[in-house]
Amino acid sequence: MQIAVALFYLCASAPYAFAQHKGTPYGFAKGVTGGGSATPAYPKDIAQLKSWLADDMARVTMIDKTFDFIGSEGTVTENRCRMKDTCTAANGGQDTIKQGGCDDNETSIQVKYDKASYVGMPVGSNKSLIGVGSKGVLHGKGLRFNTAAKNVIIQNIHIDNLNPQYVWGGDGISLYGNDGVWIDHCKISRTGRQHFVSHYEGSRVTISNTEFDGRTSYSHSCNGDHYWTFIFGGKADKITLDRNYWHDLSGRSPKIGSSEGTQIIQAVNNWFSSNTGHNFDISSSGRVLIEGNRWENTETPITTGSSAAKIWSVPDSSCTSRLGRNCELNALTASGDFPSRKDSAVLDELAKYKTNPVTPIAYGNVKGTVSGNYGIGRI
Ligand SMILES: *[C@@H]1O[C@H](CO)[C@@H](O)[C@H](O)[C@H]1NC(C)=O
Numbered sequence: 001m002q003i004a005v006a007l008f009y010l011c012a013s014a015p016y017a018f019a020q021h022k023g024t025p026y027g028f029a030k031g032v033t034g035g036g037s038a039t040p041a042y043p044k045d046i047a048q049l050k051s052w053l054a055d056d057m058a059r060v061t062m063i064d065k066t067f068d069f070i071g072s073e074g075t076v077t078e079n080r081c082r083m084k085d086t087c088t089a090a091n092g093g094q095d096t097i098k099q100g101g102c103d104d105n106e107t108s109i110q111v112k113y114d115k116a117s118y119v120g121m122p123v124g125s126n127k128s129l130i131g132v133g134s135k136g137v138l139h140g141k142g143l144r145f146n147t148a149a150k151n152v153i154i155q156n157i158h159i160d161n162l163n164p165q166y167v168w169g170g171d172g173i174s175l176y177g178n179d180g181v182w183i184d185h186c187k188i189s190r191t192g193r194q195h196f197v198s199h200y201e202g203s204r205v206t207i208s209n210t211e212f213d214g215r216t217s218y219s220h221s222c223n224g225d226h227y228w229t230f231i232f233g234g235k236a237d238k239i240t241l242d243r244n245y246w247h248d249l250s251g252r253s254p255k256i257g258s259s260e261g262t263q264i265i266q267a268v269n270n271w272f273s274s275n276t277g278h279n280f281d282i283s284s285s286g287r288v289l290i291e292g293n294r295w296e297n298t299e300t301p302i303t304t305g306s307s308a309a310k311i312w313s314v315p316d317s318s319c320t321s322r323l324g325r326n327c328e329l330n331a332l333t334a335s336g337d338f339p340s341r342k343d344s345a346v347l348d349e350l351a352k353y354k355t356n357p358v359t360p361i362a363y364g365n366v367k368g369t370v371s372g373n374y375g376i377g378r379i
């Protein structure tokens with residue numbers, strides 16, 4: 001009887017064990033359920049995938065192959081801009097498909113870009129989008145959340161190749177005021193513009209165990225490393241960045257701040273490696289706890305221009321009194337400076353959210369933990 005029950009349990013639970021998201025949303029995404037217990041379904045083609053993502057019905061959508069969007073919406077040929085200096089798409093840089101004409105430092109050229117990559121797929125409420133093994137690839141299209149869509153899980157998905165030769169060529173994941181988003185064990189690479197952008201309405205998000213791979217043949221810095229990685233600029237954005245791997249990037253990884261209110265962010269236990277430009281670039285609207293992160297071979301962990309932001313970055317009894325635990329040290333090897341920052345307004349702000357702040361692991365364990373766990377194919 002015991003054996004029969006055990007066998008039944010194994011058989012009954014196996015499809016679910018492989019089919020739905022793994023783990024539990026935490027940090028600011030705590031409580032997110034995505035598509036919940038909806039039966040996992042496998043879209044047969046691009047049209048079906050798009051329709052399942054765009055509506056507000058609770059759905060668990062599985063990606064078990066590469067969806068190749070390149071060419072699926074055609075191409076655009078038009079006159080846009082190229083820098084007059086030597087860093088252009090013709091020699092390892094980027095050209096620009098911005099609207100509104102070229103400036104004094106640019107010249108007009110004809111560009112040709114993929115239309116599908118230029119704008120992401122709409123994403124509605126109550127969704128889980130889950131990759132199977134390491135097969136969950138969206139090639140040539142990102143995700144663009146519907147305004148105010150809620151309760152979404154994106155796990156084990158690789159977004160790749162969004163017109164990387166063009167600034168504005170495409171964003172990996174774009175949010176528009178989305179309450180409750182968990183992005184976990186994903187990978188983003190070769191975007192034209194941002195890997196991730198929250199725009200101007202507030203979103204509540206955790207991004208965890210994700211790889212931001214900046215290696216590109218078209219770098220705005222002309223050094224093989226992607227520049228325009230992140231912008232968190234939403235009004236009252238609440239964002240957890242935990243255990244992500246940020247590498248071969250040259251800027252804005254992340255940029256935090258806008259004129260739209262404050263952004264409350266905990267960046268904890270991230271691993272930053274081989275970045276040739278800046279990681280944190282935070283303007284005065286940022287309220288950022290940066291703790292337990294590991295840097296190596298990174299030129300500028302934080303810009304000097306971040307001086308007007310509110311930042312906390314050191315262990316101190318103020319952490320214990322506000323968060324009920326000490327903060328964790330950041331560790332830097334062969335990297336630029338990270339001057340200590342102690343603006344307790346950051347801790348006051350995070351303390352309001354009680355169970356949302358993540359308790360860090362020790363800085364000495366970050367590289368080992370993140371390097372064995374980041375990205376796709378590991379859940
Ligand atoms: C999402 O799911 C929740 C809980 O099941 C439900 O209350 C809500 O109406 C759904 N939202 C949408 C937009 O369908």
Ligand SMILES: *[C@@H]1O[C@H](CO)[C@@H](O)[C@H](O)[C@H]1NC(C)=O
Binds near residue numbers: 103104105
């Ligand atoms: C053109 O380049 C110069 C020198 O880098 C810079 O000072 C100026 O602001 C640029 N102009 C525009 C319109 O971006």
